[in-house]
Amino acid sequence: MTAPAPDGALVRFAREVGATGPVAVEGGRTRWDTGGDPAAGTRLLRAPAGIVEHRPEEMTVRVRAGTAVDELHDELAATGQRTALPRRGGTVGGALAVGENDVCVLGRGRVRDAVLQVRYVSADGVVVTGGGPTVKNVTGYDLPRLLVGSLGTLGLLAEAILRTNPVPAVSRWFRAEGAVPFKAFDALFRPSAVLWNGCTTWVELEGHAADVEAERRALVAATAVAGGWSECDAGPVLPPYRWSLRPSELRRLHEAAPGGPGAAGGAGGPGEAGEAGGHGASIGEPSGLGELVASIGVGTVFSSRPAPPRPPSPALAALAARVKHEFDPGGRLNPGRSVDPAGSVSPR
Amino acid sequence: MRGRPVSADPLVAALCAVLGRDRVRDDAAERALLAHDASVFAGGAAGPVCFPTSTEEVRAVVRIAASHGSAVVPRGAGTGLAGGAIPLGRPVVVVTTKMNRILEVDRDDRIAWVEPGVVNLDLTKHLRPLGFHFAPDPSSQQACTIGGNVANNSGGPHCLAYGVTSQHVLALDVVLPDGEVVRLGGLDAEPPGYDLRGAFIGGEGTLGIATRIAVRITKNPPAVRTLLLAFDSIEEAATVVGRVVAAGIVPAAMEVMDRGITVAVENFVHAGYPVDAGAVLLVEVDGPEAGTALDAERIAEIGRAGGATSVRTAAGEEERALLWRGRKTAFGAVAQIAPSYYLHDTVVPRAALPQVLRAVYEIAERHGLMVVNVFHAGDGNLHPLLLFDPREPGTLARVHAAGREIVEVSLAAGGVLSGEHGVGVEKRDYMPLQFSDVDLDHQNRLRRAFDPACRANPGKVLPSGHSCADIQSLERLPAGVWA
Ligand SMILES: Cc1cc2nc3c(=O)[nH]c(=O)nc-3n(C[C@H](O)[C@H](O)[C@H](O)COP(=O)(O)OP(=O)(O)OC[C@H]3O[C@@H](n4cnc5c(N)ncnc54)[C@H](O)[C@@H]3O)c2cc1C
Numbered sequence: 130m131t132a133p134a135p136d137g138a139l140v141r142f143a144r145e146v147g148a149t150g151p152v153a154v155e156g157g158r159t160r161w162d163t164g165g166d167p168a169a170g171t172r173l174l175r176a177p178a179g180i181v182e183h184r185p186e187e188m189t190v191r192v193r194a195g196t197a198v199d200e201l202h203d204e205l206a207a208t209g210q211r212t213a214l215p216r217r218g219g220t221v222g223g224a225l226a227v228g229e230n231d232v233c234v235l236g237r238g239r240v241r242d243a244v245l246q247v248r249y250v251s252a253d254g255v256v257v258t259g260g261g262p263t264v265k266n267v268t269g270y271d272l273p274r275l276l277v278g279s280l281g282t283l284g285l286l287a288e289a290i291l292r293t294n295p296v297p298a299v300s301r302w303f304r305a306e307g308a309v310p311f312k313a314f315d316a317l318f319r320p321s322a323v324l325w326n327g328c329t330t331w332v333e334l335e336g337h338a339a340d341v342e343a344e345r346r347a348l349v350a351a352t353a354v355a356g357g358w359s360e361c362d363a364g365p366v367l368p369p370y371r372w373s374l375r376p377s378e379l380r381r382l383h384e385a386a387p388g389g390p391g392a393a394g395g396a397g398g399p400g401e402a403g404e405a406g407g408h409g410a411s412i413g414e415p416s417g418l419g420e421l422v423a424s425i426g427v428g429t430v431f432s433s434r435p436a437p438p439r440p441p442s443p444a445l446a447a448l449a450a451r452v453k454h455e456f457d458p459g460g461r462l463n464p465g466r467s468v469d470p471a472g473s474v475s476p477r
Numbered sequence: 478m479r480g481r482p483v484s485a486d487p488l489v490a491a492l493c494a495v496l497g498r499d500r501v502r503d504d505a506a507e508r509a510l511l512a513h514d515a516s517v518f519a520g521g522a523a524g525p526v527c528f529p530t531s532t533e534e535v536r537a538v539v540r541i542a543a544s545h546g547s548a549v550v551p552r553g554a555g556t557g558l559a560g561g562a563i564p565l566g567r568p569v570v571v572v573t574t575k576m577n578r579i580l581e582v583d584r585d586d587r588i589a590w591v592e593p594g595v596v597n598l599d600l601t602k603h604l605r606p607l608g609f610h611f612a613p614d615p616s617s618q619q620a621c622t623i624g625g626n627v628a629n630n631s632g633g634p635h636c637l638a639y640g641v642t643s644q645h646v647l648a649l650d651v652v653l654p655d656g657e658v659v660r661l662g663g664l665d666a667e668p669p670g671y672d673l674r675g676a677f678i679g680g681e682g683t684l685g686i687a688t689r690i691a692v693r694i695t696k697n698p699p700a701v702r703t704l705l706l707a708f709d710s711i712e713e714a715a716t717v718v719g720r721v722v723a724a725g726i727v728p729a730a731m732e733v734m735d736r737g738i739t740v741a742v743e744n745f746v747h748a749g750y751p752v753d754a755g756a757v758l759l760v761e762v763d764g765p766e767a768g769t770a771l772d773a774e775r776i777a778e779i780g781r782a783g784g785a786t787s788v789r790t791a792a793g794e795e796e797r798a799l800l801w802r803g804r805k806t807a808f809g810a811v812a813q814i815a816p817s818y819y820l821h822d823t824v825v826p827r828a829a830l831p832q833v834l835r836a837v838y839e840i841a842e843r844h845g846l847m848v849v850n851v852f853h854a855g856d857g858n859l860h861p862l863l864l865f866d867p868r869e870p871g872t873l874a875r876v877h878a879a880g881r882e883i884v885e886v887s888l889a890a891g892g893v894l895s896g897e898h899g900v901g902v903e904k905r906d907y908m909p910l911q912f913s914d915v916d917l918d919h920q921n922r923l924r925r926a927f928d929p930a931c932r933a934n935p936g937k938v939l940p941s942g943h944s945c946a947d948i949q950s951l952e953r954l955p956a957g958v959w960a
Contacts, residue, residue: 274675295725339767377585428666455922
C-alpha cells in the first residue's frame with residue numbers, strides 16, 4: 130500500500146545518477162548561475178520529462194522535473210488552471226530547485242506552498258518520495274518544502290505533484306506615474322502584484338470582472354494621482370537580480386526616491402531589524418540597488434545589481450551543514466553550488 | 478509553591494535553580510495530568526514539568542535536561558489528537574502556556590510576532606479590530622496554541638482557501654535540542670538558504686522548541702456568504718463538494734456533517750440544522766462582494782443540481798455565527814451519543830470521498846461500532862468518529878481494528894495517513910503503509926540533522942528501527958476522551 134512505486138523513467142534516471150562521482154542536473158539553464166556553477170568534472174544529466182497526470186477536479190498535477198514550465202502552463206490553461214511556478218522559460222525541476230516565486234506571487238501563491246509531493250534521486254542513487262498526493266497532508270516530515278530552493282544539493286528532483294489554481298475570470302494591469310505604491314497596496318483587498326520602479330506604479334488586479342472594476346475604483350480614490358491610472362498589457366520589465374527585503378523596508382526606498390515624499394511623507398519608518406542573530410536583510414543605501422522594480426507588500430526588489438551575500442548565523446550555518454551532510458555525505462550532488470553564497474553551508 | 482523542600486533529584490534541583498521552585502512541578506498529580514493529551518492513548522510518563530517564560534529559560538531547561546541525559550517534550554495546550562505531546566520515558570516536559578504574549582503586530586510587514594503559548598483564537602481576537610486575522614482556525618482554536626499549530630502544521634475549516642499553518646508562518650526562533658538558538662526563515666520575501674522553517678513546521682516537537690513565531694496576518698474579507706445545504710445522503714453531499722471545485726470555485730470552507738452528528742449538534746446548539754437530512758454541507762465563500770455573491774449562487778445551483786433538498790443562506794453575521802457554532806462544537810456534541818470516541822484523520826482525493834465514506838460506514842458496521850462523520854470535505858480530509866463505551870469489554874480492540882481498516886481504505890484510494898492531526902504515536906506504526914524504508918530513512922535524516930542525540934520528543938513520528946523511535950512502546954488503552 131506504499132505509494133505507487135516509481136515508474137521506469139524515474140528508475141532509469143536513478144540508475145544514471147548512480148552512487149558515485151559528482152553529478153548535477155541541467156534544466157533550461159535559465160537560472161544556472163544561482164548558487165554558483167558546479168565544480169569542473171561534474172557529470173551533467175537531464176531529468177525525465179512529461180506531464181504524468183493532471184487532475185483538474187483535484188486541482189493537482191503530477192509532472193516530471195524535466196518538463197518545460199511553459200508546457201505545464203499550456204496544459205493547465207486548457208482546463209482554466211495555473212500553478213505558482215514563474216513562467217519565464219526553464220524546467221519544472223529547475224524552477225523548484227531555485228524556488229523563486231512569480232513576480233505576481235500575491236495572486237499566484239508561493240512556489241513552496243504549491244508542492245505536495247516530491248520524488249528525487251538521493252546521493253546514493255535511489256528514488257525517494259516525500260510528501261503525498263493529496264491537497265492536504267501532514268504525514269511525516271515536510272521533505273517537499275526542504276527540497277524547494279535547495280538547488281539540487283540534497284537530492285536531484287525527478288518528479289513533483291503540484292497544487293493548481295483556477296485562472297481568475299479577469300486579469301488586468303494598470304499603471305500610474307507618481308502614485309504612492311503603499312497607498313495603492315493598502316487600498317486593495319487582494320492585489321496580485323503592486324510594483325514600483327521609483328516613479329511608476331503597476332498594479333495587477335484579478336478576479337470577477339465587477340470586483341476588479343471596484344478595486345480599480347478603490348485604487349483611483351486612494352491614490353489621487355494627477356495623470357490618473359491607465360490600463361496596460363503587462364507589468365514592467367524586471368532587472369535581473371533579486372534582493373530579498375522586508376516589505377516595510379521598501380518604504381525607505383520610497384522615501385529616498387527622487388521626488389519622493391521624504392521622511393515626512395512616509396506613513397511610518399522601517400521596522401526593527403531582525404533579532405536573535407537571524408539574517409534579516411538590510412538594504413543599506415537604497416542607491417546601492419541601481420535600477421530597480423520593487424514588489425510592494427512582498428519585499429522582493431528586482432535590481433540591476435546583485436544583492437550582497439547574507440551569511441547565516443554560525444548556529445544556523447551549522448544546522449544547514451548537518452542537513453547537507455545527512456542527505457549528501459560525500460558532497461557529490463551539485464558540488465561547488467551552495468544555497469548560501471557565502472559558502473558557510475558546505476558538507477563537513 | 479513556596480516552602481516546598483528543594484528536591485533531592487539533581488535534575489529537578491538544577492531546573493529549580495533556573496526557573497524557581499514554583500515553575501518546576503514534580504508532584505505525582507501534575508505528572509499524571511501531563512501524561513496525556515486529547516487522544517485516547519495512555520502509557521505516557523512525565524518527568525519534571527517546567528513552565529519557562531522566555532527563550533533563555535527554554536534554552537537553560539534544554540541544556541540542563543541534556544546534561545542529565547534526559548529527553549525534552551514540548552507541550553502547548555495538550556489538545557493534540559495523535560499523542561504528540563505524550564511524554565515517553567519520563568522526559569522533562571516543557572509547557573509553553575506561560576509564554577503567551579503577543580509581542581508585536583506590524584501592519585506594514587503583515588506579521589505578528591507571538592510567543593508559542595498564545596492561544597490561536599486569542600491572536601485572531603487581538604487582530605480583529607485592526608481588520609486582520611490568523612487564517613488557520615482549528616476547531617480547537619479556543620484552546621490550542623500557536624506553538625502546537627506550528628508543530629502539527631494544523632489546519633481548520635478555512636484552510637481550504639487560505640492554506641494550513643506552514644503557509645502562515647514566516648520565521649521562528651527555535652531552541653534546538655542541543656540548546657543552540659536559531660532563527661529559521663525570515664520576514665523578508667525569500668530568505669536565503671534551505672527552507673528549514675518549512676522543514677521544522679509539522680515536526681511535532683521532535684526538531685526543537687519554537688519560542689517565538691512570526692505569523693502572517695490576513696486581511697479580513699470584505700464580504701462573506703455562508704450556506705447550509707441539506708442532502709438525502711452523504712454521498713450526494715460529497716459529490717457536490719467535488720463538483721464545486723471542478724467548477725473552478727475555491728470556497729473558503731466546505732464542511733460535511735452526516736445525519737448522526739447533525740442531530741447531535743442540533744440538540745446541542747439549536748442552530749436550525751435540518752435533522753431529517755442524510756447529511757448537510759456547510760459552505761463559506763469570502764472575498765470581494767461581487768464574486769462572493771456570484772460564487773454563492775453558483776454553489777447553490779450546483780447543490781440543487783446535485784440533489785440538495787434545501788439551501789439556506791445565512792442572513793447576517795448572527796446566523797452565520799450560529800451555523801458555525803454547530804460545526805465547531807460538533808465534537809463536544811458527541812458526548813450525548815457515546816461516552817467516548819476515537820477521531821480519525823485521513824485524506825483522500827475529493828473524487829474518492831463518496832466511495833471511501835461508504836466503506837467507512839461498512840467497516841464500522843462490520844465491527845459493531847457506531848460512526849459519525851464531520852469533516853473538512855473541501856480538501857478531502859475525513860474525520861470519522863468511532864463511538865464506543867470504554868467499559869464494554871473488548872470494544873477497544875474493535876475500535877483499533879476498524880481504525881486500521883479506515884486507514885487502509887484511505888491509502889488504497891490514493892490518500893494519506895493524516896491531514897492535520899499528525900503522526901505522533903497514533904500513526905507512527907502505520908508510516909510504512911505510506912512510505913518505503915528509503916523514504917522513512919530520508920525523513921529520519923532530517924530529524925537527525927536537527928537532533929543528532931535524540932533528545933527532542935523521542936518515540937514520535939518515525940516507526941521502530943529509525944533513530945529515536947525505540948524509547949518505549951505505548952500501551953493502547955483508552956483514557957477516556959480529551960474532554
Ligand atoms: C476538539 C478538537 C478539535 C480539533 N480540531 C482540529 C482541527 O480542526 N484542525 C487541526 O489541525 N487540529 C485539530 N485538533 C488537534 C489539535 O488541537 C491541534 O493539533 C493543535 O494544533 C494542537 O495544539 P496544542 O497547543 O494543544 O498542542 P499540544 O497538543 O500540546 O502539542 C502538539 C504537538 O506540538 C508539540 N509542540 C507544542 N508546542 C511546541 C513548541 N512550542 N515547539 C515545538 N513543538 C511544540 C508537542 O510536542 C506535540 O508534539 C483538534 C483537537 C481537538 C481536541
